[in-house]
Amino acid sequence: MSDIKVGLIGYGNIGAGVVKLLQQNADVIRSKVGAGIALKRIADLDITSDRGVTVDPACLTTDVNAIFDDPEISVVIELMGGYEPAKTFVLKAIEKGKHIVTANKALLALHGDEIFAAAARKGVEVQFEASVGGGIPVLTSIKGNLAANRIDSVFGIMNGTCNYILTRMTQEGADFADMLAAAQKLGYAEPNPTFDIEGVDTAHKLAILVSLCFGTRIDFNSIYTEGISRISALDVKFASEFGYRIKLLAIGKLNNGQVEARVHPTMIPLQNPLAEVNGVFNAIRLHGDFVGPVMFYGRGAGQNPTASAIVGDLIGLSRSMMAGAGRRMAPLGFMDDQVATLPLKPMSEIVSKYMLRFSALDQPGVLSAISGALGRHGISIESMVQTSHQADDAAPVPIVIMTHEAREGAVQAALAEIDRFDVISQKTGFIRIEDNLE
Amino acid sequence: MSDIKVGLIGYGNIGAGVVKLLQQNADVIRSKVGAGIALKRIADLDITSDRGVTVDPACLTTDVNAIFDDPEISVVIELMGGYEPAKTFVLKAIEKGKHIVTANKALLALHGDEIFAAAARKGVEVQFEASVGGGIPVLTSIKGNLAANRIDSVFGIMNGTCNYILTRMTQEGADFADMLAAAQKLGYAEPNPTFDIEGVDTAHKLAILVSLCFGTRIDFNSIYTEGISRISALDVKFASEFGYRIKLLAIGKLNNGQVEARVHPTMIPLQNPLAEVNGVFNAIRLHGDFVGPVMFYGRGAGQNPTASAIVGDLIGLSRSMMAGAGRRMAPLGFMDDQVATLPLKPMSEIVSKYMLRFSALDQPGVLSAISGALGRHGISIESMVQTSHQADDAAPVPIVIMTHEAREGAVQAALAEIDRFDVISQKTGFIRIEDNLE
Missing domain, CATH: 3.30.70.260 (ACT domain)
Known part of the structure; x- marks a missing residue:
């Protein structure tokens, strides 16, 4: 069987992880798919920096059209991040009839509708397991084996930076500013940490989860988003005294057709497994009418876990192609015409x-x-x-x-x-x- | 689009749950599949007892051939349990070209090879998410989005009866016999609890997990299996003093091509999330070379969670059929000819x-x-x-x-x-x- 040919746009840290995984575990992938998955072209403006992996130089290009115009390439992985030109490139790849795999939560949270509509028109799939919870296979599970349920709530601890800071504040009785500085020193927080600590990253992920769980479009800008920068050592101490841990929690609920979607510091009872999700780990908990509560836990970020999710999506698409399937699933798991626009409850x-x-x-x-x-x-x-x-x-x-x-x-x-x-x-x-x- | 037609063999508690889910959430299922899933025939020796759900009497039959011989039926759900006649019926359904969905862990643990070989010959799928961890979508995840990983360990707390007894022994300092009696009174343990408390049920599930994680056949009878009946209140107390919880743990490891597969009471450090899996909840934790550690948690048994997993499998098969796919995935996620027979490390x-x-x-x-x-x-x-x-x-x-x-x-x-x-x-x-x- 000939290989499944894939193009990659954006050759940064995560892209290098995908290359490494496709190389190191080529035998594993072949044993599951019945064919190889070959990265035919990699496009980036910088194709000279050392990424710690070796690829055939002929596969590197600064011209993204080399991917769009290659009829052999059936799947495009988008790992540029940000809104533009990522959005333009994704839409172009869809227009060319290629399936999309992306880790770009910001893009999906704000422009998911437009991208999904284009994918529906062209009959291609859009997979994005890596956009939420790193390597944790939560989106695939919601769309897949949990699909028979009416899901009425979803909760997530989904930002490693915040969770690392809050965990150390709890363990050491320390203040936010000191622990942020410590996290920055260790590389767990960016030099400009606003996106993480003010909850924007978590809200992007919540927007995606809410869409998948409840089958609805969501206006990202209407999601109430409050970060952890105003949490004090005293808050953490009093919360403990009352039997709680403070976590930056993403909350999605569906009640009588009305959606709640909010991100804010939240006190969680100590007995709940979410209270014990510490450090850079992520967890997502949801409740379905038949399955009851389900929790997923694992590494929510990093080169390797993210590559696991991306190549997992590639394997899923490859299996469908090998089995002769056209488009097996719409992006949200719901049929395209079944996605609603449910009202959001005002905060x-x-x-x-x-x-x-x-x-x-x-x-x-x-x-x-x-x-x-x-x-x-x-x-x-x-x-x-x-x-x-x-x-x-x-x-x-x-x-x-x-x-x-x-x-x-x-x-x-x-x-x-x-x-x-x-x-x-x-x-x-x-x-x-x-x-x-x- | 016309409905996907399904036959059900074994109309007990779980079968009634499947009927209830297909009825109550028919709109949810249709919104995900683009067609309905219709239970065309239900076969059981007893078709008169009240199961708390209503079905068209014409769909009930005591003649299982009514399912095998119906060319419209493309999927057969086997919920009889036990080895025979379940095995004969599953093989017959496969012979007739029907996909299989089953919750029968004992059957798969002992006769999986034979069933999977038959399915490979006929080009049909065998799905069995409900056989391990109730509604927790762990098997689908291992076969699916985690497929790019080399998995080197898997641990599971997978028997609600044992975990309920051990949790109460821990919380109350009580003895095994008293807590077993309490569990029996509450219906959490069978009148004859041997299968559960001696670890046989957990070993069935481990056999399935080990096959999926490591891509190997496993001789069920070679799995070291030790139950919880010899655990005393004193053991629990000393374990706590040293910072541990005692759990009935299923352990699967792969080292240098050699498999460990064993079920026994195990001390787990208190800081590990598995130590806090209490009562009738189940959890499965695995480690992949790229994803790192991942944990799944939820209700491991019961009519509703089990029905969630079974109908989840049906939705997956239905989506493939709707997309025009033949057989999308072999039963273990590995291509049939890639399943090995790795040696088991002697205890x-x-x-x-x-x-x-x-x-x-x-x-x-x-x-x-x-x-x-x-x-x-x-x-x-x-x-x-x-x-x-x-x-x-x-x-x-x-x-x-x-x-x-x-x-x-x-x-x-x-x-x-x-x-x-x-x-x-x-x-x-x-x-x-x-x-x-x-």
């Missing part, structure tokens, strides 16, 4: 429990003023911790309140009112709590 | 750490006699706990020794020698330790 209407951390002057009546304001907004208190008086009576003391379930809008209105009190010495901190992670 | 040659629990009379020289015997067999001691003297000098005291890595054969020989000492008052207990769960 002010979501319901959650909260940990509220007030900095108040140690004066009589403070607690009654706070609880009165909460009560007026319909927020009831589950428990409270007020730490002992300070040596200096004028120093603010932390008051920590755990609420029962309340509407986000009510909580924000109550906090805005309370933060205007004279006795409140700094902006009140709040962290949402997710008790029911099924 | 006496495996290397492990051990917790040894001696019951010794409290006399001078006991410790030196024990450590001397261990030393003569090349077993070195990592740490030791000897509990304080008893009020009654004649009562035996427990001495617990943690060994460094040692050969199983050496450990068994040493224990046989030590158990003949006059000062040893009962057979020495031992539990293998798995520290490196990557």
